Amino acid sequence: MQILLKDEKLDFTNFLFVALMIFVFSGVGGFVYETIFYKLAWGYFVKRGTTFGPWIPIYGVGGLCMTLSIWRWQKNPLAVFLISFFVCGILEFIVGFFLFHGMNIRLWDYNTEPWNFGNIAGYVCLRSVLIFGLFGFLLFYGVIPAILSIKNHLPKSLFRFISCLLASAFIADIIIHMILKGMSHF
Template sequence: MELSKSIKKTYLYFMMYAIIGWCYEVFLEVVVYQWGFTNRGVLFGPYCPVYGFGALAFILCFGKIMKKKEPNWFVYVKPLIIFMGCAFVATGIELVASYMLEILTGSWPWQTYADYAINFQARIALSPSIRFGLGGLLFLYILQPIFEKVIYKLGDKKVSILFYAILFPFILDLFVKLFKMVS
């Protein structure tokens, strides 16, 4: 039973960050770059799964460090370690995702990195990596503790309802996208 609860909570975290990632991408596209609106996700819904995977990777890699009591001097070093670690992890995920999407779809959505001064094959670039590091700090220090409290306050029954209410449309979206790719 405990594993089931853990899976549901983990999936809800995944989706929260996938949706936040989509909002972030749309904000950049519409407000910052003024390109106009397009769906920034690889699926049809308002989510970018790569951000959900990135958030789960942050929890896996840095969750224990965040909760651990540290010596006084480490308080000043920890944010720098978290920043650099998140930038590295997220950039690695983005690089792997670009290769996977290219294999599956023939391209990847963020080919605009070719215009960045420091980039690798237009797949990853320094500027987004820095933003990912800053986003990781925001995520681990502010958002994740809030989400953990919200999920805890919802209780098991509401978490289950929310889990299934979000899971089924996501799976349907995934199957529709896969069907369109193969047909």
């Protein structure tokens, strides 16, 4: 299987290591966005996300969903925006709905947040999906080319090591948080 990302053909193995970096960069990007947004909206800093590190898992998953959904249309900026808008909006709604109705967890609630026009049951709003559309644009025209440039300038084994190290730290952070959160219920 070959995937063309920004004029570079990647076999499955190379794509996997690039995807790990997309997961990490998207998670960090979501953390930065939410930190800035809530500082502007509420006037003070709030540690966003459920992990200890500077990343938010749903943004990492969203970055991967965007990549897998868009790569065939990456040369069409409008398609990149619209697919990101819809794919991540649907992801946010499904995850929010499942967490609330399946696990009785509410990680976000647009009913109580500023600038929530187009709010659907607190799970998704127009602001969030517009941001996801912009993130898709940034991902395909900024982040992925930067990741590919790093990949091409580093020895293959070093790029793979860095990809695994960063993704492992992110995933371990998620698992540790889930274990500790689970212990707090007893």
